[in-house]
Amino acid sequence: KMKSVFVLEIFSLACFVLLSQVSAKNAEDVRCKCICPPYRDVKGQIYKNNVTLKDCNCLHVVDPMPVDGKDVEAYCLRCECKYEERSSGTIKFTIIMYLSILGLLLLYMVYLTLLEPILKRRLFGHSQLIQSDDDVGDQQPFANAHNVLSRSHSRPNVLNKVEHAQQRWRRQVQEQRKSVFDRHVVLS
Amino acid sequence: FKNKPYGRTELVRLLGNVLYIQKLWSVLPPGVSSATPTEEMNGAGNLMDFLDEPFPDVSTYEDFHTIDWLREKSRDTDRHRKITSKSKESIWELIKSLLDAWSGWVVMLLIGLLSGTLAGVIDLAVDWMTDLKEGVCLSAFWYSHEQCCWTSNETTFDDRDKCPQWQKWAELMTGHTEGAGAYVLNYFLYILWALLFSFLAVSLVRVFAPYACGSGIPEIKTILSGFIIRGYLGKWTLLIKPVTLVLAVSSGLSLGKEGPLVHVACCCGNLFCSLFSKYSKNEAKRREVLSAAAAAGVSVAFGAPIGGVLFSLEEVSYYFPLKTLWRSFFAALVAAFTLRSINPFGNSRLVLFYVEYHTPWYMAELVPFILLGVFGGLWGTLFIRANIAWCRRRKTTQLGKYPVLEVIAVTGITALLAYPNPYTRRSTSELISELFNDCGALESSQLCDYINNPNMSRPVDDIPDRPAGPGVYNALWQLALALIFKIVITIFTFGMKIPSGLFIPSMAVGAIAGRIVGIAVEQIAYHHHDWIIFKNWCRPGADCVTPGLYAMVGAAACLGGVTRMTVSLVVIMFELTGGLEYIVPLMAAAVTSKWVADAFGKEGIYESHIQLNGYPYLDVRDEFTHRTLATDVMRPRRNDPPLAVLTQDSTTVEDVETLIKDTDYNGFPVVVSRESERLIGFVQRRDLTLAIKNARQKQDGVVSSSVVYFTEDAPQLPASNPQPLKLRRILNLSPFTVTDHTPMETVVDIFRKLGLRQCLVTRSGRLLGIITKKDVLRHMAQMMNQDPESIMFN
Numbered sequence: 010k011m012k013s014v015f016v017l018e019i020f021s022l023a024c025f026v027l028l029s030q031v032s033a034k035n036a037e038d039v040r041c042k043c044i045c046p047p048y049r050d051v052k053g054q055i056y057k058n059n060v061t062l063k064d065c066n067c068l069h070v071v072d073p074m075p076v077d078g079k080d081v082e083a084y085c086l087r088c089e090c091k092y093e094e095r096s097s098g099t100i101k102f103t104i105i106m107y108l109s110i111l112g113l114l115l116l117y118m119v120y121l122t123l124l125e126p127i128l129k130r131r132l133f134g135h136s137q138l139i140q141s142d143d144d145v146g147d148q149q150p151f152a153n154a155h156n157v158l159s160r161s162h163s164r165p166n167v168l169n170k171v172e173h174a175q176q177r178w179r180r181q182v183q184e185q186r187k188s189v190f191d192r193h194v195v196l197s
Numbered sequence: 198f199k200n201k202p203y204g205r206t207e208l209v210r211l212l213g214n215v216l217y218i219q220k221l222w223s224v225l226p227p228g229v230s231s232a233t234p235t236e237e238m239n240g241a242g243n244l245m246d247f248l249d250e251p252f253p254d255v256s257t258y259e260d261f262h263t264i265d266w267l268r269e270k271s272r273d274t275d276r277h278r279k280i281t282s283k284s285k286e287s288i289w290e291l292i293k294s295l296l297d298a299w300s301g302w303v304v305m306l307l308i309g310l311l312s313g314t315l316a317g318v319i320d321l322a323v324d325w326m327t328d329l330k331e332g333v334c335l336s337a338f339w340y341s342h343e344q345c346c347w348t349s350n351e352t353t354f355d356d357r358d359k360c361p362q363w364q365k366w367a368e369l370m371t372g373h374t375e376g377a378g379a380y381v382l383n384y385f386l387y388i389l390w391a392l393l394f395s396f397l398a399v400s401l402v403r404v405f406a407p408y409a410c411g412s413g414i415p416e417i418k419t420i421l422s423g424f425i426i427r428g429y430l431g432k433w434t435l436l437i438k439p440v441t442l443v444l445a446v447s448s449g450l451s452l453g454k455e456g457p458l459v460h461v462a463c464c465c466g467n468l469f470c471s472l473f474s475k476y477s478k479n480e481a482k483r484r485e486v487l488s489a490a491a492a493a494g495v496s497v498a499f500g501a502p503i504g505g506v507l508f509s510l511e512e513v514s515y516y517f518p519l520k521t522l523w524r525s526f527f528a529a530l531v532a533a534f535t536l537r538s539i540n541p542f543g544n545s546r547l548v549l550f551y552v553e554y555h556t557p558w559y560m561a562e563l564v565p566f567i568l569l570g571v572f573g574g575l576w577g578t579l580f581i582r583a584n585i586a587w588c589r590r591r592k593t594t595q596l597g598k599y600p601v602l603e604v605i606a607v608t609g610i611t612a613l614l615a616y617p618n619p620y621t622r623r624s625t626s627e628l629i630s631e632l633f634n635d636c637g638a639l640e641s642s643q644l645c646d647y648i649n650n651p652n653m654s655r656p657v658d659d660i661p662d663r664p665a666g667p668g669v670y671n672a673l674w675q676l677a678l679a680l681i682f683k684i685v686i687t688i689f690t691f692g693m694k695i696p697s698g699l700f701i702p703s704m705a706v707g708a709i710a711g712r713i714v715g716i717a718v719e720q721i722a723y724h725h726h727d728w729i730i731f732k733n734w735c736r737p738g739a740d741c742v743t744p745g746l747y748a749m750v751g752a753a754a755c756l757g758g759v760t761r762m763t764v765s766l767v768v769i770m771f772e773l774t775g776g777l778e779y780i781v782p783l784m785a786a787a788v789t790s791k792w793v794a795d796a797f798g799k800e801g802i803y804e805s806h807i808q809l810n811g812y813p814y815l816d817v818r819d820e821f822t823h824r825t826l827a828t829d830v831m832r833p834r835r836n837d838p839p840l841a842v843l844t845q846d847s848t849t850v851e852d853v854e855t856l857i858k859d860t861d862y863n864g865f866p867v868v869v870s871r872e873s874e875r876l877i878g879f880v881q882r883r884d885l886t887l888a889i890k891n892a893r894q895k896q897d898g899v900v901s902s903s904v905v906y907f908t909e910d911a912p913q914l915p916a917s918n919p920q921p922l923k924l925r926r927i928l929n930l931s932p933f934t935v936t937d938h939t940p941m942e943t944v945v946d947i948f949r950k951l952g953l954r955q956c957l958v959t960r961s962g963r964l965l966g967i968i969t970k971k972d973v974l975r976h977m978a979q980m981m982n983q984d985p986e987s988i989m990f991n
Contacts, residue, residue, distance in 0.1 A: 040347065040348070057348070057349075057350070059348075094540070095344070095347065095540065096540055097344075099321070099539060099540070100321055100325075100339060100340065100344060101337070101339050103317070103318050103321045103322065104321065104322065104325055104339035105339065106318075107318060107321075107322045107440075107443070110436075110440060111397075111440060111444075114401060114405070114436075114437075114440065115397070115401075118400065118401065118404045118405070121404060122404060178433075181428055182404075182405065182406070182407065182433075185406070185407040185408055185428055186403065186407045188407075189407040189408065189410065189694070190403065190407060190597075190600055190694070193591075193592040193593075193597055194810075194989070195408075195416070195426065195810060196407075196408065196410055196411045196416065196810070197588055197589075197591065197592040197597075197692070197809060197810055
């Protein structure tokens with residue numbers, strides 16, 4: 010049950026962080042927007058002010074008033090005032106988090122497609138060229154597996170488990186890619 | 198079963214195969230036990246154990262196979278009975294039973310939270326990235342156009358959209374804002390950004406999660422009906438699909454995010470199922486959770502919790518008990534509440550195009566509404582036929598070999614043609630929002646360029662019908678071009694190898710058509726207000742026609758024509774608008790479009806894609822009205838080799854292994870003996886393989902010539918024979934049987950209602966043959982003059 014507790018902990022932490030960002034209000038994050046249509050020879054205007062909800066009406070927000078005293082009421086009757094709120098902290102947090110996840114994925118993709126074959130070729134030489142071709146050419150999904158599995162029996166530690174899991178994941182993705190992109194069996 | 202004598206070479210080959218199977222399975226951690234399926238094997242206490250490969254269990258299914266609903270349900274009943282009986286023993290057991298009962302609600306809560314969060318993230322990111330194609334906010338780069346100009350002080354109507362903090366790319370690079378050079382530079386950069394986004398999307402999908410492409414709803418329908426597609430609802434798909442969905446939507450392609458959101462929500466459901474063994478070990482219970490997750494997905498996409506539940510009930514789910522109804526509603530509400538608290542659009546609304554007007558409609562307006570329904574049905578038929586033809590071409594010809602190039606080409610063409618028209622340049626959601634909105638005195642868009650009476654002093658909500666100004670006619674031309682463009686380009690966009698939905702494009706097509714019709718009716722009513730039709734309900738100086746309502750009705754009609762939704766469509770639309778008074782026009786349009794579309798073809802877009810892929814989906818809506826009998830469909834046919842069976846106590850282990858090796862059937866019937874052929878039960882191939890492998894490893898004395906028996910007591914054998922192997926526990930003693938004269942109508946009904954995989958055919962108690970789900974689907978396809986060979990999976 011440790012795995013489930015760990016996942017729940019991460020999840021609740023993320024929720025807490027997100028909610029704290031949401032509740033941290035900036036003074037600039039509330040506004041009252043009044044839209045006043047054209048009236049006689051006054052053109053249409055939009056007024057914005059950072060006031061609270063109870064002050065969100067024409068008299069507090071429209072400043073300077075374009076008409077004289079006796080026309081103010083008629084003018085204000087045609088204006089529509091709306092109270093709007095946003096959370097700039099949430100927007101900032103979300104966009105930056107999304108960009109960092111996207112950046113990480115792109116880096117990992119570049120590593121998998123370009124750097125890893127080059128590194129493997131340099132480290133292991135040409136004798137193992139067939140295996141690196143498998144990663145690029147999707148030819149024999151099991152050729153790598155036997156090698157990795159036979160090596161893994163000797164050193165069962167965490168790093169090895171990660172490598173083993175990664176090989177298994179790569180095999181699965183290759184199978185999926187063959188079904189979807191090559192044989193058009195699923196999701197055509 | 199042929200009694201072939203075995204030579205030495207064959208024995209060696211057989212032994213070699215058995216040893217190969219053993220060697221392959223020996224690298225797995227030991228412990229492939231013959232434990233009963235009800236034994237709870239909770240996850241190990243080690244954090245790193247999730248990296249280990251899950252070892253095959255007696256109860257797990259193979260990829261691309263159908264589950265056995267009856268077995269899963271009976272296993273769940275066993276588990277529940279065991280927990281209930283143990284709960285009387287001690288307080289701790291009682292608490293465990295309460296936790297077990299509440300685990301369903303905990304899963305729903307978690308699904309709602311995660312789906313709502315992901316939907317909020319997707320909305321915010323799409324908002325920002327769509328504006329990134331045109332310009333950037335200089336004060337804080339993470340703000341979209343509207344957010345950047347939030348605090349600006351521009352006051353006149355004319356420059357309500359301009360503010361110094363947000364600059365277009367041409368202005369940033371060269372300093373010019375107007376002129377041909379700036380326009381060309383903006384155009385070029387727009388296309389460049391669009392190409393970059395779609396290239397990133399398709400590359401990520403290709404490298405990390407190929408199952409993340411497409412809409413996802415046809416595959417989820419098939420999974421919910423009992424099919425297994427391993428990895429389709431996995432963690433990598435959950436990570437990649439929202440990321441690439443944002444990129445795909447931001448690139449300006451004609452696709453939506455609703456279908457992929459359903460897929461994302463189901464991935465969340467699958468993720469949380471693995472926390473509780475009640476759901477992770479039982480495929481039928483897992484599908485109940487997935488149905489509820491689909492409801493949560495639609496709920497956050499449209500801001501319509503009830504509509505989401507009805508969509509899950511009507512479109513996606515296969516087996517939907519009443520308990521799931523209440524839990525789906527809970528999940529949908531939690532998801533909607535989470536999305537609202539993230540508040541992506543700054544006004545506490547859930548969807549960008551929430552409108553709220555209450556102007557009444559008139560009986561005579563039903564005529565244009567029904568016309569819009571006919572348009573919706575016709576467009577639905579056209580779209581389905583064209584899209585399926587294009588997808589089939591992609592599946593069978595060279596076009597399918599270049600997915601990345603295809604995505605880039607379609608994005609390039611879309612961006613090239615979309616930029617000049619201001620209605621296609623902006624995102625489709627904004628377009629729909631503008632079309633749905635009524636024109637008050639405060640709107641500044643071209644669509645609302647009516648000729649105002651300057652001396653008028655009415656309050657802003659009650660503006661009567663006015664003649665259209667030149668801006669409106671201009672907008673009509675542009676909208677007509679946008680309509681043609683969207684109709685054509687969506688056919689090529691849906692089904693590409695990036696996440697793509699089709700709710701928003703269909704609604705856009707319908708909204709454009711509806712708004713054009715609405716403006717036309719409004720102008721006719723204004724200029725000819727003395728005609729008989731208008732005299733009663735449209736007095737001059739009164740507000741009688743609302744073009745925004747026509748846009749809504751058009752959107753509902755087109756969406757209904759494509760997906761053939763009925764109740765869920767109407768509920769989603771009126772939850773979107775908040776106006777209960779518009780139910781009748783929406784229903785009229787939805788019903789008309791469904792009738793018109795059904796006249797041309799019975800399947801909606803999702804059923805057509807299921808057929809194209811050959812999934813084994815037995816639709817509950819299809820009616821089987823032919824008079825064939827079970828003998829016409831069962832196998833073996835007249836010229837086929839006889840049925841491969843096992844006997845209850847005279848088959849040896851090597852006979853069984855040969856049978857498994859030589860054939861690829863998923864199961865074998867067990868009969869009393871070859872002479873009498875009376876049926877005892879049915880045994881699955883996977884269970885047989887595992888049990889024999891286990892026996893060879895664990896039990897002493899079991900060799901190739903050991904006899905396999907399925908009876909309670911071992912058969913009487915001379916003492917020199919090796920020890921027999923008892924396999925009664927893997928035998929299903931109650932397989933479904935029908936007689937050979939059962940009409941196929943009844944057989945199809947049994948398969949549909951019970952979710953069977955195979956059914957045995959007997960006559961006077963003697964086994965004649967077997968009917969599998971694939972045979973049923975092929976027979977139905979043959980009866981409907983479709984290609985029976987297109988059914989590929991079992």
